[in-house]
Amino acid sequence: MQRPAGHSVRPNLGDYEEARRSFSWSDARSALDGLPNGGLNIAHECVDRHVAGGRGDRLAIRWLGRHGESEDLTYGDLRKLTNRFANVLGGLGLRRGDRVFVLTERIPELYVSVLGTLKHGGVACCLFSAFGPEPIRERMTIGTARVLVTTERLYRRKVAPIRDQLPELEHVVLVGANGAATDLPGTLDYAQLMHAADDEFDVVATRPDDMALLHFTSGTTGKPKGAVHVHEAVLAHMVTGRAALDLHDDDVYWCTADPGWVTGTSYGIISPLANGVRSVVDQGDFDADRWYQILEDQGVSVWYTAPTAVRMMMRVGADVAREHRLPQLRFIASVGEPLNPEAVRWGEEAFGLPIHDNWWQTETGGIMIANFAATEIRPGSMGRPVPGIEAAILRRDDHGRVVVVNGAPEVVREPLVEGELALRRGWPSMFRGYLGDPERYAKCFLGDWYLSGDLAMQDTDGYFWFVARADDVIKSAGHLVGPFEVESALMEHPAVAEAGVIGKPDPVAGEMVKAFVVLRPGVEPTGELQQELIGFGRARLGAAIAPKELEFRTDLPKTRSGKVMRRLLRARELHLPEGDLSALETEG
Numbered sequence: 247m248q249r250p251a252g253h254s255v256r257p258n259l260g261d262y263e264e265a266r267r268s269f270s271w272s273d274a275r276s277a278l279d280g281l282p283n284g285g286l287n288i289a290h291e292c293v294d295r296h297v298a299g300g301r302g303d304r305l306a307i308r309w310l311g312r313h314g315e316s317e318d319l320t321y322g323d324l325r326k327l328t329n330r331f332a333n334v335l336g337g338l339g340l341r342r343g344d345r346v347f348v349l350t351e352r353i354p355e356l357y358v359s360v361l362g363t364l365k366h367g368g369v370a371c372c373l374f375s376a377f378g379p380e381p382i383r384e385r386m387t388i389g390t391a392r393v394l395v396t397t398e399r400l401y402r403r404k405v406a407p408i409r410d411q412l413p414e415l416e417h418v419v420l421v422g423a424n425g426a427a428t429d430l431p432g433t434l435d436y437a438q439l440m441h442a443a444d445d446e447f448d449v450v451a452t453r454p455d456d457m458a459l460l461h462f463t464s465g466t467t468g469k470p471k472g473a474v475h476v477h478e479a480v481l482a483h484m485v486t487g488r489a490a491l492d493l494h495d496d497d498v499y500w501c502t503a504d505p506g507w508v509t510g511t512s513y514g515i516i517s518p519l520a521n522g523v524r525s526v527v528d529q530g531d532f533d534a535d536r537w538y539q540i541l542e543d544q545g546v547s548v549w550y551t552a553p554t555a556v557r558m559m560m561r562v563g564a565d566v567a568r569e570h571r572l573p574q575l576r577f578i579a580s581v582g583e584p585l586n587p588e589a590v591r592w593g594e595e596a597f598g599l600p601i602h603d604n605w606w607q608t609e610t611g612g613i614m615i616a617n618f619a620a621t622e623i624r625p626g627s628m629g630r631p632v633p634g635i636e637a638a639i640l641r642r643d644d645h646g647r648v649v650v651v652n653g654a655p656e657v658v659r660e661p662l663v664e665g666e667l668a669l670r671r672g673w674p675s676m677f678r679g680y681l682g683d684p685e686r687y688a689k690c691f692l693g694d695w696y697l698s699g700d701l702a703m704q705d706t707d708g709y710f711w712f713v714a715r716a717d718d719v720i721k722s723a724g725h726l727v728g729p730f731e732v733e734s735a736l737m738e739h740p741a742v743a744e745a746g747v748i749g750k751p752d753p754v755a756g757e758m759v760k761a762f763v764v765l766r767p768g769v770e771p772t773g774e775l776q777q778e779l780i781g782f783g784r785a786r787l788g789a790a791i792a793p794k795e796l797e798f799r800t801d802l803p804k805t806r807s808g809k810v811m812r813r814l815l816r817a818r819e820l821h822l823p824e825g826d827l828s829a830l831e832t833e834g
């Protein structure tokens with residue numbers, strides 16, 4: 247493949263060490279406007295700031311409809327529409343801090359509603375539109391939703407049946423099909439309200455630590471938690487968009503995540519807008535051909551996606567990628583799960599570009615650890631902390647005290663020692679609570695450190711390597727086994743498309759490793775292949791860590807955000823209760 251033209255772009259973060267040394271959040275803050283008397287509002291920074299700076303004609307969002315329709319919104323259009331929506335909320339009597347839930351597909355009204363809510367001083371929470379009534383009810387109850395923006399179709403199927411269980415919900419605003427009016431009893435019509443609303447609105451002078459966004463975690467390891475984020479988070483979204491996604495002024499950026507997940511809000515709405523770039527928003531679901539076509543037709547230059555999507559694209563093969571001309575594409579990044587080294591290399595093969603893994607959580611609000619455009623990528627590693635973030639590996643010593651083993655890149659004392667990945671508290675997009683669960687929140691902190699619940703290690707050059715979620719780690723014959731390492735090894739076999747690995751009680755070893763494997767299309771699941779894969783695992787990993795049992799599956803259980811739910815594989819294998827399944831995607 248020829249080298250894409252975009253390669254000549256100079257990375258924002260040229261010298262990593264220097265950028266870390268010289269970074270300060272207060273300096274970074276000077277790129278934002280702020281509001282009088284120390285106020286700060288995400289929507290002002292994302293929209294009005296650019297319009298006031300003479301950039302109102304720039305394209306902010308190119309929306310691609312499911313059936314080939316499209317709509318362009320400039321920053322100027324967004325300003326007017328979000329002002330109108332803020333006025334609509336005012337008309338409905340919304341107070342500062344009230345919660346506005348948005349349950350729609352990725353349509354322009356979603357983006358307008360979220361930003362308009364923020365302008366009005368409300369709290370926005372997006373729910374993934376594929377959720378069923380119960381997960382919707384559960385989340386709207388935790389969040390005490392006062393207004394819901396949804397579509398007529400979704401309302402009929404998912405909200406009407408539970409509406410009487412949501413006593414706090416005062417207003418339901420419906421977006422009709424293709425903007426047509428709706429007149430269902432007990433609902434208001436979005437188009438009508440917007441039509442009647444004024445184009446001008448004075449952004450509410452929210453404080454930096456006022457609650458702005460509510461995000462539910464993916465529910466991979468248990469019941470989803472509602473993480474509270476504040477207006478100040480916009481600073482981290484802007485800074486990390488530049489540092490970790492290398493966003494430049496003239497980029498065409500595509501974040502494939504749905505705003506129902508934190509990635510789809512932090513990096514599908516706020517970060518690109520805060521950086522004034524043009525975003526592609528696709529309403530459609532994952533489809534390899536569709537995605538390649540979008541990358542080509544829209545001239546996407548920076549693409550932020552997830553390992554699950556990369557693995558699905560790998561399934562259809564690199565040849566399909568090479569059929570498309572993607573001269574603009576220059577930077578690819580991924581988040582959400584460990585990115586197998588095989589996937590990093592596949593990026594090189596398919597696009598002539600490696601895939602940059604980065605790590606963060608709903609709780610961290612923004613990217614914390616990343617592989618950067620200008621720094622060496624170590625396949626399988628999450629990279630190094632973004633400037634402004636201090637990450638560390640914590641362990642308990644012989645007396646049960648928690649000690650910092652390794653800190654920022656310059657203090658790696660014990661390379662490759664496993665421990666809990668922690669972050670020094672105080673970055674702007676740090677969550678400020680789990681709604682309704684202050685005890686759980688308090689447990690996440692130890693002194694100055696936020697404990698992520700993930701196990702990781704750090705190499706001598708400061709790169710962090712994901713080991714496992716603390717809940718997923720397998721203890722086999724005195725070894726701590728992270729499923730990721732085993733899954734990645736299996737994925738190197740040409741027959742394997744995906745793998746999920748769990749620990750199973752074993753009288754001798756304590757736990758033994760069991761793998762569930764999805765094969766590439768056209769590969770037969772034979773007993774021979776099963777033995778071959780077990781042998782392959784042993785050769786790569788050694789007998790102590792390699793799976794002793796291996797089973798073929800046509801699919802793995804995943805969260806709706808695309809993460810393998812190992813806890814469910816394990817529960818089913820051991821006939822244990824399956825736990826909270828509200829985040830489970832329907833299995834194929």
Ligand code: ATP
Pocket residue numbers: 463464465466467468469470471580581582583584585603604605606607608609628698699700712714715809
């Ligand atoms: P829940 O907290 O409800 O179990 P979740 O942890 O999957 O769900 P998210 O906040 O969406 O919810 O995901 C964050 C987690 O995803 C991280 O803690 C980590 O376990 C995993 N993760 C994200 N990015 C990476 C990455 N690059 N490498 C490895 N793991 C990652």
Ligand code: MG
Pocket residue numbers: 463607
């Ligand atoms: Mg989590």
